[in-house]
Amino acid sequence: MPAAEIPDYAQRVLDVVDSIPRGRVMAYGDIAEFLGEGGPRQVGRVMSMWGGGVPWHRVVHADGTPAPCHDGAALRLLRADRTPMRGDRVDMKSARWDGR
Numbered sequence: 001m002p003a004a005e006i007p008d009y010a011q012r013v014l015d016v017v018d019s020i021p022r023g024r025v026m027a028y029g030d031i032a033e034f035l036g037e038g039g040p041r042q043v044g045r046v047m048s049m050w051g052g053g054v055p056w057h058r059v060v061h062a063d064g065t066p067a068p069c070h071d072g073a074a075l076r077l078l079r080a081d082r083t084p085m086r087g088d089r090v091d092m093k094s095a096r097w098d099g100r
Contacts (some may be wrong), residue, residue, distance in 0.1 A: 006050055009038060013046040016099065020058040022081045024097035025090050027062040034099040057081075064089035 006014070014029050028040035028047075040062075047056055047067075057077040060066050064086065066074035075088060084094035 009035075010050050013038075013043055014054050015045040017047070017051065017054040017056065017059055020028060020055060020097055020100070022055075023095065025058045025060050025064075025078070025092070025095050026097055026099070027060055027092070030096070030099075031059065054071060058083075060090050060092075062070055062092070064067050064092045064095075066090065070090070 012035055013031055016026070016034060020026055026034070028043040030042045032038040032040060036097070045072070047059055055077075057066060057074040059079070060074075060078075066078055066089075078090060079085065085090040
């Protein structure tokens with residue numbers, strides 16, 4: 001059975017996520033704003049369906065909270081990336097990336 005084709009919007013989201021540098025993050029809403037379409041929920045849906053092949057852990061909630069799934073893997077990966085943290089949250093002031 002052939003793999004389902006990834007929709008154009010989803011591919012654009014994944015391309016943005018793939019470009020986030022190590023040690024930096026974007027919030028779900030940041031990605032939607034950067035693309036000029038969709039919103040945080042749409043980006044979250046893309047990530048849940050197709051995000052396994054990109055650095056998914058670099059997409060966080062606006063308050064710096066990492067993805068709650070994956071048994072704490074996001075937090076471990078963020079720390080391995082040397083992402084600025086404040087406890088168990090990303091320091092968004094220091095780590096937020098604007099896509100440029």
